[in-house]
Amino acid sequence: MSSNRLYEHAIFKIRNEHLSKDESVSLAYQxxxxxxxxxxxTAADVEHCSPKFWSMMTDPICSLDIAMFTILAAHVGxxxxxxxxxxxxxxxxxxxxDRLLRFDTVGIYLLTERGHGLDAFNIETTATKTKDGFIxxxxxxxxxxxxxxxxxxxxxPKVALVNAKLIVDSQDRGARFxxxxxxxxxxMYRGVISTRLPTRSGTxxxxxxxxxxNNVQLPPTALVxxxxxxxxxxxxxxxxxxxxVWRIQLGTMAVxxxxxxxxxATAFIxxxxxxxxxxIGKVSxxxxxxxxxxxxxxxxxxxxAMVMDNWFPRSIKFAMTDTTDDxxxxxxxxxxxxxxCRHFQRCxxxxxxxxxxxxxxxxxxxxxxxxxxxxxxxAEGDILTLCIRLFSELLLGRYTVPMPSxxxxxxxxxxxxxxxxxxxxxxxxxxxRSESFNSLVLPQSQVVIEAxxxxxxxxxxxxxxxxxxxxxxYECSVIRQDPAxxxxxxxxxxxxxxxxxxxxxxxxxxxxxxxxxxxxxxxxVSAPIVSDEGWKNYVISLPRHTGNATVEPQQIQHTQAMx
Ligand SMILES: Cc1cc2nc3c(=O)[nH]c(=O)nc-3n(C[C@H](O)[C@H](O)[C@H](O)COP(=O)(O)OP(=O)(O)OC[C@H]3O[C@@H](n4cnc5c(N)ncnc54)[C@H](O)[C@@H]3O)c2cc1C
Numbered sequence: 001m002s003s004n005r006l007y008e009h010a011i012f013k014i015r016n017e018h019l020s021k022d023e024s025v026s027l028a029y030q031x032x033x034x035x036x037x038x039x040x041x042t043a044a045d046v047e048h049c050s051p052k053f054w055s056m057m058t059d060p061i062c063s064l065d066i067a068m069f070t071i072l073a074a075h076v077g078x079x080x081x082x083x084x085x086x087x088x089x090x091x092x093x094x095x096x097x098d099r100l101l102r103f104d105t106v107g108i109y110l111l112t113e114r115g116h117g118l119d120a121f122n123i124e125t126t127a128t129k130t131k132d133g134f135i136x137x138x139x140x141x142x143x144x145x146x147x148x149x150x151x152x153x154x155x156x157p158k159v160a161l162v163n164a165k166l167i168v169d170s171q172d173r174g175a176r177f178x179x180x181x182x183x184x185x186x187x188m189y190r191g192v193i194s195t196r197l198p199t200r201s202g203t204x205x206x207x208x209x210x211x212x213x214n215n216v217q218l219p220p221t222a223l224v225x226x227x228x229x230x231x232x233x234x235x236x237x238x239x240x241x242x243x244x245v246w247r248i249q250l251g252t253m254a255v256x257x258x259x260x261x262x263x264x265a266t267a268f269i270x271x272x273x274x275x276x277x278x279x280i281g282k283v284s285x286x287x288x289x290x291x292x293x294x295x296x297x298x299x300x301x302x303x304x305a306m307v308m309d310n311w312f313p314r315s316i317k318f319a320m321t322d323t324t325d326d327x328x329x330x331x332x333x334x335x336x337x338x339x340x341c342r343h344f345q346r347c348x349x350x351x352x353x354x355x356x357x358x359x360x361x362x363x364x365x366x367x368x369x370x371x372x373x374x375x376x377x378x379a380e381g382d383i384l385t386l387c388i389r390l391f392s393e394l395l396l397g398r399y400t401v402p403m404p405s406x407x408x409x410x411x412x413x414x415x416x417x418x419x420x421x422x423x424x425x426x427x428x429x430x431x432x433r434s435e436s437f438n439s440l441v442l443p444q445s446q447v448v449i450e451a452x453x454x455x456x457x458x459x460x461x462x463x464x465x466x467x468x469x470x471x472x473x474y475e476c477s478v479i480r481q482d483p484a485x486x487x488x489x490x491x492x493x494x495x496x497x498x499x500x501x502x503x504x505x506x507x508x509x510x511x512x513x514x515x516x517x518x519x520x521x522x523x524x525v526s527a528p529i530v531s532d533e534g535w536k537n538y539v540i541s542l543p544r545h546t547g548n549a550t551v552e553p554q555q556i557q558h559t560q561a562m563x
Contacts, residue, residue: 004038006061007523015526016065017362021205026154028067028206029106035061035072036103043097046076047084049250054316057254060524063261066372067204073380074148075100077254079107081247082161082177082224089226096159096179108148108182110162110211111245115142118385120163121241125213127164127178127223129231134223136164136178136191136216145211147379150194152183153207161224162213163244166231173233174240177224180216191216202371249326251380253319253333256340259376260308262369263344264521267301269365270351271516272530273358274298289512292505297354299508301347302515303473308340309519310464311457318402327399334386335401338446339453341383344373346481355529363538364527384446391445394419395426403452404459410490411458411478415451417489422448447482454478469508470515476501 006012011031016024039056046053056062056076062069080100083093099105113123124143127134138144150158162180166173181189188194193212199205220228234240242249274294278285288294319332352359352366362368377383393399404412422441429436458478461471479486479497486492492500508515528538 004059004061005523006035006038006059007064009034012061012064015363016204021199022153024205025067025207028065028071028204029154029156031065031068032071032075032106033103035059035068036076036101041076041080041101043080043084043087043101046080047087049320054254054313058257058261058312060261060264060521063258063265063369064524064526065204066258066369066375067206069258070206070375070379071106071149073251073255074109075103075107077251077380078109078247079159079161081250082109083179086224086226090228092221093179100159105157105159108150108158108160110145110148110150110160110180111248112146113142114144114146114210117146118382120245121175121238123163123165123175125162125164126167127162127176127218128167129169132217133220134166134178134218136162136180136213136218138212138214144195147197147208148211149207150182150192150209150211151196151207152185152187152194153196155185157184158182160211166223168231171233173231174237175244177244178218178222179224180213180218180222182211189216200371200375202368203375204368204372248380249330249333252330252337252386253316255376255380256337257312259340259344259373260305260312261521261524262373263301263305263308263347264519265525265527266348266351266366266369267298267305268516268519268521268525269527269530270301270355270359271298271512273355275513276532277529294354295505295509296501297347297350299473299505299512299515300477301351302512302519303470303508304343304347304477305519306466306470306515307457307461307474308343310466311460312336312340314460315456325399327393328401331390331394331399331401334381334390335449335453335456337381338383338387338449339457341373341377342446342450345370345377348373358529364529365525366527387446387449388442391422391448392432392442395423395441396432401452402456404455408459409455409462409475410486410492411451411475412455413490414478414482414485415448415455417485418444418448418451451478451482467511467515469504469511472500472504473508476504 011027011034014027019027035056039052041052041056044050062072080097083097087093087097100107111120113125116122124139125136125145126139127136145162148160150160160180160182161177163175163177166176182192183189191214193214195210197208197210200208274289275287278287289298315332315336319329323329348366348370352370355364355366358364360367394401403415406413406416422444425441426432426437431437458471458474461474483494483497486497487494528534
């Protein structure tokens with residue numbers, strides 16, 4: 001847990017729901033600057049993903065403003081990250097990197113094109129070699145860069161790393177990154193056109209844009225490479241492309257971090273609300289937490305948050321230091337991202353709905369963070385397609401990930417059972433490129449990758465001696481996702497599953513208060529519904545309408561006539 005107390009800073013006390021869209025975007029940039037200047041990372045911290053880098057990415061403050069986190073992920077993880085590994089041979093990049101590290105300039109990362117998202121290997125933007133450097137150009141609408149926030153509207157200079165096909169002597173030499181100034185504090189640089197997109201529904205807004213280049217002249221030093229005179233075409237183009245975008249693979253591991261803290265906040269808000277919100281009875285008032293239908297979502301979110309919170313740093317350690325195989329490192333990132341994000345998507349809407357109308361409001365956090373979460377599913381690696389690739393490679397036995405043994409838990413049996421089942425199907429089909437593989441195996445990809453994540457997270461929770469009732473709730477929660485498998489394979493029929501759940505909830509409930517405290521998220525929660533007093537204070541801050549108008553007699557007659 002972070003000790004910087006950023007949550008006490010005035011700019012994190014401002015409530016976004018009272019701001020206009022542009023005020024909110026502007027605040028996200030100010031907050032990002034404060035976080036960057038608080039952590040004071042070095043280029044080496046970013047390059048090697050040091051513990052300080054991970055402290056910043058996992059700081060609960062990031063779950064308070066996802067627009068801010070989006071800026072940080074692109075600015076630090078992608079832009080500074082991509083440049084960092086060239087600094088030894090490219091001292092000329094140092095002043096730019098220093099400006100970025102101070103947040104004097106914001107870095108954006110322009111890879112995706114409107115017509116090429118998941119197939120970004122096929123981008124069309126060109127950087128044509130001339131005797132003076134390069135000419136960067138967008139040949140058609142489909143090649144416009146899609147998403148990164150490139151507008152000059154918030155008083156911040158921006159620089160981009162633009163991925164473009166290097167053209168030398170009319171020959172395509174593969175996609176490379178180029179450093180391109182985008183705007184100063186007030187306006188775009190010549191030849192760069194930014195078209196601002198509308199807001200992503202229900203999210204903390206950012207100036208997401210479409211960016212186009214019209215024959216922009218770049219110096220030879222714009223090429224992001226250790227040797228700027230090496231224009232040789234890559235021997236293995238796809239491998240070279242993956243190497244260019246190496247920071248995205250690390251981003252896949254980093255971007256789920258705020259969702260674990262958001263899960264904690266959701267459990268805390270839903271839990272506290274359910275404890276004080278009561279229905280009036282004949283004899284006494286009954287807090288809604290007395291209902292099993294309330295107990296489950298609160299305990300489920302709490303258990304999932306605790307198990308993910310324990311597993312995440314262990315996964316980071318495994319990926320960063322315990323394995324030397326890049327493929328296994330990336331596999332771990334995919335498993336973590338899929339598992340954390342899908343848990344988040346199941347827990348948060350369920351908890352929000354159990355807070356009634358209050359759960360639908362921006363000021364109560366959950367509904368908005370649910371929408372913000374949709375972006376992370378796609379950004380820095382779309383979960384579905386990441387799982388498809390990983391699952392295929394695991395089935396083909398190209399490498400393995402460290403799975404707990406079947407004797408570890410029911411969840412490990414489930415994951416291994418699903419792997420076996422699909423390996424058998426592949427064996428019967430013979431070919432992983434067949435139509436049957438596409439229709440029978442690939443749709444299972446995400447389910448199996450998540451199952452692997454569940455088994456790993458559960459094993460890590462057991463090792464860390466997380467309280468047994470929490471482990472039991474987590475296990476029941478995962479069983480709920482595939483009840484038929486447990487019924488068919490380990491003799492847990494529907495009634496047995498229900499009884500297991502009942503026992504888990506009964507054991508966990510007496511400790512709910514302590515579990516919510518143990519999440520250590522209260523300082524980051526500003527939802528007014530966590531206490532009755534909090535709500536009463538909040539409501540005073542809202543605009544009120546009063547007046548002295550009196551109803552004229554003829555108006556009453558008119559109203560009566562209409563009725
Ligand atoms: C919040 C946010 C921030 C972003 N920030 C950046 C940024 O900083 N820089 C940047 O360059 N981009 C950024 N992006 C863009 C992001 O990288 C792309 O959205 C992503 O790569 C997916 O591309 P797409 O949206 O065009 O989806 P598409 O490529 O159109 O894919 C749509 C769907 O098609 C299906 N599909 C596609 N290919 C396959 C396949 N091979 N197999 C099976 N199904 C398939 C999947 O269901 C997929 O979800 C951001 C996006 C978001 C949401």
